[in-house]
Amino acid sequence: MKINLLVAEIGSTTTVVNAFKLNPCPGFIGQGQAPTSINEGDVNIGLREAIEDLAKNLNVKEIEYDELIATSSAAGGLRMTVHGLVYDMTVKAAKEAALGAGANIKYITAGKLRESDLRKIKEINPNIILIAGGVDYGERDTALYNSELIANLNLNIPVIYAGNIENREEVKELFKDKNSELYIVDNVYPKIDELNIEPTRVVIQDVFEKHIIHAPGMRRVREMVTGPIMPTPGAVMEASSLLYQEIGDLVTIDVGGATTDVHSVTEGSEEIERILISPEPLAKRTVEGDLGVYVNMHNIVNMVGKEELMEEMNISGEELERLIENHKPIPETELEKTFVEKLTLHAVITAVKRHAGHLRHVYGPGGKKTLAEGKDLTNVKTIIGTGGALTRLPNRVEILKEIPLSSKGNELLPTKEVNILIDNYYIMASLGVMGRKYPEEALKLLKESLQIQ
Numbered sequence: 001m002k003i004n005l006l007v008a009e010i011g012s013t014t015t016v017v018n019a020f021k022l023n024p025c026p027g028f029i030g031q032g033q034a035p036t037s038i039n040e041g042d043v044n045i046g047l048r049e050a051i052e053d054l055a056k057n058l059n060v061k062e063i064e065y066d067e068l069i070a071t072s073s074a075a076g077g078l079r080m081t082v083h084g085l086v087y088d089m090t091v092k093a094a095k096e097a098a099l100g101a102g103a104n105i106k107y108i109t110a111g112k113l114r115e116s117d118l119r120k121i122k123e124i125n126p127n128i129i130l131i132a133g134g135v136d137y138g139e140r141d142t143a144l145y146n147s148e149l150i151a152n153l154n155l156n157i158p159v160i161y162a163g164n165i166e167n168r169e170e171v172k173e174l175f176k177d178k179n180s181e182l183y184i185v186d187n188v189y190p191k192i193d194e195l196n197i198e199p200t201r202v203v204i205q206d207v208f209e210k211h212i213i214h215a216p217g218m219r220r221v222r223e224m225v226t227g228p229i230m231p232t233p234g235a236v237m238e239a240s241s242l243l244y245q246e247i248g249d250l251v252t253i254d255v256g257g258a259t260t261d262v263h264s265v266t267e268g269s270e271e272i273e274r275i276l277i278s279p280e281p282l283a284k285r286t287v288e289g290d291l292g293v294y295v296n297m298h299n300i301v302n303m304v305g306k307e308e309l310m311e312e313m314n315i316s317g318e319e320l321e322r323l324i325e326n327h328k329p330i331p332e333t334e335l336e337k338t339f340v341e342k343l344t345l346h347a348v349i350t351a352v353k354r355h356a357g358h359l360r361h362v363y364g365p366g367g368k369k370t371l372a373e374g375k376d377l378t379n380v381k382t383i384i385g386t387g388g389a390l391t392r393l394p395n396r397v398e399i400l401k402e403i404p405l406s407s408k409g410n411e412l413l414p415t416k417e418v419n420i421l422i423d424n425y426y427i428m429a430s431l432g433v434m435g436r437k438y439p440e441e442a443l444k445l446l447k448e449s450l451q452i453q
Contacts, residue, residue, distance in 0.1 A: 001058060001060040001064065002064045002065070003020070003021065003029060003066070004022040004023065005068075006019055006065045006067070006069075007020065007427075008047055008068065008069075008070040008071075008225065009070070009071050009072075009232060010036060010043055010046070010070055010074045010221075011073050012038070012074050012077075013035065013036055014034070014035060014036055015035070015037075015043070016050065017031065017053075017054050018030075018031050018425075018430045020441075020445065026441035026444050026445050028445055028448070030054060030058050031054065032051060032056070034053055035049075037049075038216060038217035038218075039217070040217070041216070041219075042217060042220050043074060043217050043221055044220050044223060047224055047225075069225065069229070070221070070225045070229045071230050071232040071234075072229055072231065073231065073233070074218065075215035075216050076104065077104045078102055078103045078104060078208045078212075079104050079126045080104070080106065080126050080128045080129070080204075081107040081109075081121050081124060081126045081130070082098055082107070082108045082109075082130045083108075083109045083113060083132070083133075083146050084109075084163075085132070085133035085139060085143065086110060087108075089189055089278075090188065091108060091132065093132065093196075093197055094132035094200070096188075096195065096281050097130070097197035097204065098204060099287065100197060100237055100281065100283055101234045102205070102230065102231030102232065102234025102235065102236075103231065104287070107120055107124055112142055113145070118150075121150070121155075126157060127157070127207075127211060127212070127215070128158050128204060129157055129159045129180070130160045131160070131171075132189065133146065134163050134166075134187075135190060136165045136166070137165075139164065140164055143163035143171075144171070147161065147167070147174050151180065154178050154179050155180055156179045156180070157179075158210075158211055159182050160183045160185055160200065160204065161182065161184050162186065162187060163188075165187055183207060185203050197281050208229075209229050209230065212229055230436075232429050233261055233263075233287070235428075235431075235432030236254060236261065236386065239252075239435060240384070240428075241265055243443070244266075246443060248381050248382070249266035249379045250265055250380060250381065250382040251263065251352070252384040252428070253348055253351065253352065253384070253385055253387075253390060253400070254428075255291075255292075255344050255351075255388075255390050257292050257329060259288060260291040260292065260347045260348065260351040261351075262351050262355040263283070263284070263285045264377060264380065265282060265283045266375075266380050267282055267379070268375070268376030268377070272357075272372045272376040272378060272412060275370060275372045276372045276373070277373045280374065288347070288351045293389055294329050297324070297343060300346050304342075304346050309342060313338055313339065313342060323335065344390065345399045347389075348390075348400065348402070349402060352403050352413065353411060355377075356375055356412050357374025357376055358412060359372055359411075360373055360410075375412065376412045378415065380414040380418060381417075382420075383418050384422070384423060384428075385397075385399075385421070386426065386428045386429075387426075391423055391424065392426075397420050427445065428449070431449075
């Protein structure tokens, strides 16, 4: 069987292959999956097995394809360290750029690097190092100092410089003849209260694609993958941004076994913008590494409390202990599904509240003044559920409806009128990477999966 486009999602444990036709009308054909073969030293093994599984699911002998593109979170995904000047300014801007690109940020520093910081960077062995610092034509010394120290480490790791533009020539000189490949990008924080993260986000994804083939188990991936390879969370952000152009302000929530990711694309309301303490990006991603419904199940149980879970589920302590002890990646019985739904609900509410901003009242000589801090979600019209839990659980829509109902009044959450959509085919990440070359086709398929007329 000949297929126009295959998109592989190479995860840390499972590789999923989604098949699409492009002409004359785009369509989702089917899916296959297999264990990811990182441990065998070659992800192509798992990739081939996933394609074989696709052929079996489609009841055909063999799959031929025109193109194969991919997203990857295998081999630790996109590991980055971020180094800026002031935490709430240049560091925050650099962090937003990295997270928006789909990075897993392993270490953040503000100010001048110390020996202990350099040791930490070497231990982490990131895929990319991002240096920022200083508004344009402002403070220069810190970013130059940090660049010199990182250059002298002489690591075979790409470095992106996105700081004060006055430093560019000196930074180029520092990295001349070093093992680190240097990329110079526009300043992520060019002026006070101005973010410019998009150029850095694009370069991060390009650098990831160029260097992912050096990761353990990924060395031969180019033998099969013919097109782009993106970090999986970055692909979900791409799909969310593509959809934003069509339907307006939205939030996408991905609850996984280990983390819960929240992607929002919204400018917020003019009313909140007037009282916002510091700028927020149009597209923002946060990763809650302690909120997962399988690997990090115990974190959620401890956060909620066993007594409350027993009450919510109307079960005994013994029943709850059995559920915890026998917890599986995919729930099977009705009680197991209910348990995962409760975990998912608490993961969703907690993650969105950490992502969203809030109102703060300050008191001064002029009396009470209200300020806003963080991302404003009050203009969001659509909440989208993707990932294993929010595409497969029976009460997934009801879980997402609880987000606005959980507001305590000072939180900048979506309103009760928000529309709930589900990525029914579980293909958002695939469509995000597809959208780079085929944006119209990706948008059409995304609307089909979300059942948007």
